Amino acid sequence: MKKLIKVYPYILIVLFSVLMFYKIFRPGFLIYLDNPYHLSEFKFYISEVIQNTGWIYGWFPHDFAGFPLASLYPQIGFWLISIMNLIFKIDLILSYKILVYLAYLLPTIFLYTLLKRYHKTGALFFTLLYMVLYRDVVLTILGGMWTYYFGLGFFILFYYFLIKYFENPDSLKLVAVLSLILSLTIFSHPFAAIGAVVLSLVFLLVHILMKKQKLKRIISSYTIIYLLSFLTTIIFTFQLLLMDSWSRSYGFGLSDSVFQTVYRTILPLFFAASKEYLFSDFISAILSFNLPAILKMGWTFFLSSLPQLIIFFFAVIGIVHFFKQKKKDFVLASSFIFIIITLILSSGFWHLIPSLHNLPILKGVHSYRFFIQLEIALLVFAVYGLKNTLETWNFLKNYKKIITIIVLLFFIVNINYYLPEETLTRTSENTPIIQEEILPLWNWVKNNVNGNNERIIYQHLWDNVLDADIEVSSIYAMSSHYTGVSHIGGWSGAFPYPLEGTIGSTKGKRLFGKTVSTISNEELVEKMELLNGKYIVSSEDSLKNKLKTIEEFEQVYEIGHFTVFKLKDYEPSWIEFESPAEFKLLVLESQKMEFYINTKTKNEAVLKFSQHPFWSASINEENIEIKQDEFGLMKVNLPEGEYILKLNYNAKRVSHLIISLIGILLTLMLLIASKWRK
Numbered sequence: 001m002k003k004l005i006k007v008y009p010y011i012l013i014v015l016f017s018v019l020m021f022y023k024i025f026r027p028g029f030l031i032y033l034d035n036p037y038h039l040s041e042f043k044f045y046i047s048e049v050i051q052n053t054g055w056i057y058g059w060f061p062h063d064f065a066g067f068p069l070a071s072l073y074p075q076i077g078f079w080l081i082s083i084m085n086l087i088f089k090i091d092l093i094l095s096y097k098i099l100v101y102l103a104y105l106l107p108t109i110f111l112y113t114l115l116k117r118y119h120k121t122g123a124l125f126f127t128l129l130y131m132v133l134y135r136d137v138v139l140t141i142l143g144g145m146w147t148y149y150f151g152l153g154f155f156i157l158f159y160y161f162l163i164k165y166f167e168n169p170d171s172l173k174l175v176a177v178l179s180l181i182l183s184l185t186i187f188s189h190p191f192a193a194i195g196a197v198v199l200s201l202v203f204l205l206v207h208i209l210m211k212k213q214k215l216k217r218i219i220s221s222y223t224i225i226y227l228l229s230f231l232t233t234i235i236f237t238f239q240l241l242l243m244d245s246w247s248r249s250y251g252f253g254l255s256d257s258v259f260q261t262v263y264r265t266i267l268p269l270f271f272a273a274s275k276e277y278l279f280s281d282f283i284s285a286i287l288s289f290n291l292p293a294i295l296k297m298g299w300t301f302f303l304s305s306l307p308q309l310i311i312f313f314f315a316v317i318g319i320v321h322f323f324k325q326k327k328k329d330f331v332l333a334s335s336f337i338f339i340i341i342t343l344i345l346s347s348g349f350w351h352l353i354p355s356l357h358n359l360p361i362l363k364g365v366h367s368y369r370f371f372i373q374l375e376i377a378l379l380v381f382a383v384y385g386l387k388n389t390l391e392t393w394n395f396l397k398n399y400k401k402i403i404t405i406i407v408l409l410f411f412i413v414n415i416n417y418y419l420p421e422e423t424l425t426r427t428s429e430n431t432p433i434i435q436e437e438i439l440p441l442w443n444w445v446k447n448n449v450n451g452n453n454e455r456i457i458y459q460h461l462w463d464n465v466l467d468a469d470i471e472v473s474s475i476y477a478m479s480s481h482y483t484g485v486s487h488i489g490g491w492s493g494a495f496p497y498p499l500e501g502t503i504g505s506t507k508g509k510r511l512f513g514k515t516v517s518t519i520s521n522e523e524l525v526e527k528m529e530l531l532n533g534k535y536i537v538s539s540e541d542s543l544k545n546k547l548k549t550i551e552e553f554e555q556v557y558e559i560g561h562f563t564v565f566k567l568k569d570y571e572p573s574w575i576e577f578e579s580p581a582e583f584k585l586l587v588l589e590s591q592k593m594e595f596y597i598n599t600k601t602k603n604e605a606v607l608k609f610s611q612h613p614f615w616s617a618s619i620n621e622e623n624i625e626i627k628q629d630e631f632g633l634m635k636v637n638l639p640e641g642e643y644i645l646k647l648n649y650n651a652k653r654v655s656h657l658i659i660s661l662i663g664i665l666l667t668l669m670l671l672i673a674s675k676w677r678k
Contacts, residue, residue, distance in 0.1 A: 009112055009124045016132045017105045020420060024100060024142070028429030029093045029478070031470065034144025037477040037491040039096055042081050044481075045069055046092065048590050050082055057239065057651035061590045062480035063490040064499045065455075065531065065610040065633060071239045071651060072247070074147040076188040103146035104138070107131070107153035114160045115379060117331075119387040126311065126382050130375065133307045133411065133418045142424040144474075148369060151192030154185040156376060158196045162203055163331050165221070169214045172674035175221045179228040179667050186233040190240075195373040198345075199338055200225075206334045228670070231663025235656045246498070246613050246628075303417050315378045318385030332384060335377040342374035423469060431469045437560035438475060441537070442482040444557050444564070449535055451485035452588055454572035457533040458489035464509060464539040465561050488531055498632030499610050509542060516542045521550045525567065530631065532608045534572050538563045578604040581638075591649040598642045607634035607647075617647050 024030060029039050041060060049058035049069060056078070060069040070078045077099060084095040108131040115123035131137055141149055158181045165174040178200075186193040200222065207218060230237075286294055322332045348367025390400070411418070428434050449456055458476045465471050477490035509516050512527040524546075528536065536553075538544040539561060547553045547565045557564040574595070575583050581599035593609075611628040617636055618624065620643055629635040638645070 013108050016128060020138055021101050023425035024097050026427050026430055028427030031426055031428055031431060031473045031475050032142055032424050033472055034474055037474040038144050040477040043092060045078055046082055046085055055652050059591050059649040062486045068612060074189045075236050076150050077147045100146045103149040104141050107149050107156060110153050110156040114156050115383045118383045122383040122386040126379050129307045130379060138420050142420055148189045151185055151189030154181055154188050155192045155196050157181050158185060162200060169218050175224055176667055176670040176674060179225045182229040183232040191369040198341060202338045203334045228663055228667050232660055235660040238656050303414055311382045314382040314385035317389055318381035321388045335380045339374055339377045342370045346371035346374060426469055433467050433470055440559050441562050442479055445485055446483040449485045454534040455486045455488060455532050457536040458487055459539040459543050460489050461539055525552050528567050529570055532572055532574055534567055534570055536565050574608050576606045593647040595645045597645050599638055599640060602640050603638040605636055605638055609634055614651050615647055615649050619643050619645055
């Protein structure tokens, strides 16, 4: 019975996680938000990078005119899915879904483990309240941003072991464990790693302020933790540093105005958006005195916000009790300061200041990610507040069981509101528009477009297609795996790729950096040729009607929401010369290209692929410089004559691998030494 009592919280967590996520295991791949984009990357990564090059970084040629694969994004997803697929022979799509589920389950278990320090029942209550009923958690994971939750899981583990370390600063084992967890956090997500480093520095600061003992030993331990993590993760972090000058400023804060930044920072502490309505809808109903709408919307906003309200209420109680303490609890003091710092960081205030917005590291930070870390620390206070409430409020003591039953019944009755809606868990095989329109479209592309000669341009689905199943999907990102043709418009988001910031985004009735209504006919044709696009697929009427009026375009195919137009007189070409020249494509591979060139004079040429510092070009074994044009494409100066232009992509840095292996070896040696020390 005692064993059952110990494990029942974990059993309950697993049962709730299955309830929330079982639908994702239906046939087909997940289509909501970023999922197709990530699956497309993983599919190419395993087949073309790992198996063909034997390295962990490569070049993805099929969107944004090419971009570095795995170099800029969390490593843990790429590595885990490769191991599952190649070593354990688990189907790629199933492997992906398992990782999505684990990204939810593991942080939930780790969170309970952290919170039970103050009250076990309270820890279980707040863990389920936050991870199950707090909609943003499930929405983010099912939206494809699950790698951050692996990072969050390691952040929570780091939090837990950091507390244990300060209880026992002499432990070499805990130093090694913290170093290992920090390394895994960095590999899982840089934003989670920033949070872990900030948390550790806050603990150190509070230790100094409280004038506790063994400061020198703790500083020595911190040096070892940071150094080992630095060495272990060099294979990833140095890739980021090498590409810093190439990547554009793509981070963002909560708003472009100070006022909105302030209220968007504070409001989420106790308020959440409704499934059906915007906050502006609710305000409009109030201003128009529409009582039925006010009641209906008010109830949905109440249900959405209830988890935050409960957490915030007990966290405030916990903070009040903390300040009443004569002898301050070290962990609570550290957690409080961490809450203040992460609240400031989550505002993204530096994005309001151009000189700060463009600084290295800061230019790529999405500030809202720090709010999730703030909530973890807030949950520590919520559990502490509940513990103190149960100890001091006789009413709760006397009617604890009845209140528990009422709370459980309330959430059970309203559980459908908190379960993921069908849109979030839809797969490619149970989505009619994919089966009836998109797959036939891709079949047409496969049979009519030559992927060796040209790209296809997709008008993105986001804010273009009014179909609830795919209107925020990156389904086009999977196109190249079905058609063999590279594309522009597969996805658009907060990416560092220069092309996305210029002409690569096609979402929200935008095309080539302008709106559909403002881009001129001449510019549309010019940009199609610049990107070597012979065909363009419209997803909504404004672009479709515009293309019908342009003489250079001809409609060649239509199905459902989608219409394909051909640029009639354009001969596809991967190179655009300043002066007339002859060329022939010899090799077109993801990391290698060769062109026969014959030019009568010195020439300047734009190669219609994204420029990147890991690409090199040579003629007759002599390197030539690859510049970046105004849109992010390759530009080279060519000598007069007849020759082969060779381009190679090389992301391999063996020295980085060696240093990381040394870091891993030293961490293992420290773990072994800690056992000998006993």
